[in-house]
Structures are given as C-alpha cells and as structure tokens.
Amino acid sequence: MSYYLAGAAALYIIGMYCLATKRNMIRLIIAIELLTSAANLNFIAFSVNQPSVLGQSIVVISIALGACIVAVALSIVIYAYRHYKTLDVRELRRLRW
Numbered sequence: 001m002s003y004y005l006a007g008a009a010a011l012y013i014i015g016m017y018c019l020a021t022k023r024n025m026i027r028l029i030i031a032i033e034l035l036t037s038a039a040n041l042n043f044i045a046f047s048v049n050q051p052s053v054l055g056q057s058i059v060v061i062s063i064a065l066g067a068c069i070v071a072v073a074l075s076i077v078i079y080a081y082r083h084y085k086t087l088d089v090r091e092l093r094r095l096r097w
Contacts, residue, residue: 001048001049004044008045015034016035023090025077025080029070044059
C-alpha cells in the first residue's frame with residue numbers, strides 16, 4: 001500500500017508544481033487531471049483492504065465527472081484560442097472588460 005501512496009504523492013506534487021508554474025491553459029487542465037488521479041489512487045489504495053466497494057464506486061464516479069469537466073474545459077480553451085489567439089492565462093487575465 002505504501003507504493004500506491006508514494007505514487008499518489010508523486011502525482012500530487014507534479015500536479016501542484018505544474019499548476020503553480022505553467023501558464024498554458026492546456027497544461028493547467030493536465031495538472032488538474034494529475035491532482036484528480038492522485039486523489040483517485042488514494043481512494044483505491046485505502047479501499048483495497050475494505051470489504052465494501054464504496055471506494056471503487058467513488059473513483060468510477062470521479063473518473064466520469066472528471067471526463068465531463070475536461071471536455072467542458074477543453075471546449076472553453078478552444079473558444080478562448082479562437083477569439084483571443086492565445087492560451088496564456090496571464091494574457092487572458094489582462095483582457096477583462
């Protein structure tokens with residue numbers, strides 16, 4: 001179980017690093033997905049020794065919701081790129097009304 005937790009911690013650290021340092025919107029979405037994967041891996045690691053399937057069912061629902069959120073986020077990224085011709089979040093922040 002400690003290997004799963006170490007892998008989840010590594011995913012979490014990589015996701016937080018990318019979220020804090022990257023400015024590209026697609027990379028930020030990937031960083032959020034890494035954080036979600038770390039949380040899912042923790043749920044699976046902690047639910048392996050439990051007799052119920054609550055952890056696995058939470059992870060399945062989380063994966064489905066994560067796919068929907070990524071689809072919406074990528075569509076927003078596509079519209080932002082078509083309109084502003086950039087994916088840099090700092091440049092997009094300056095484009096307030």
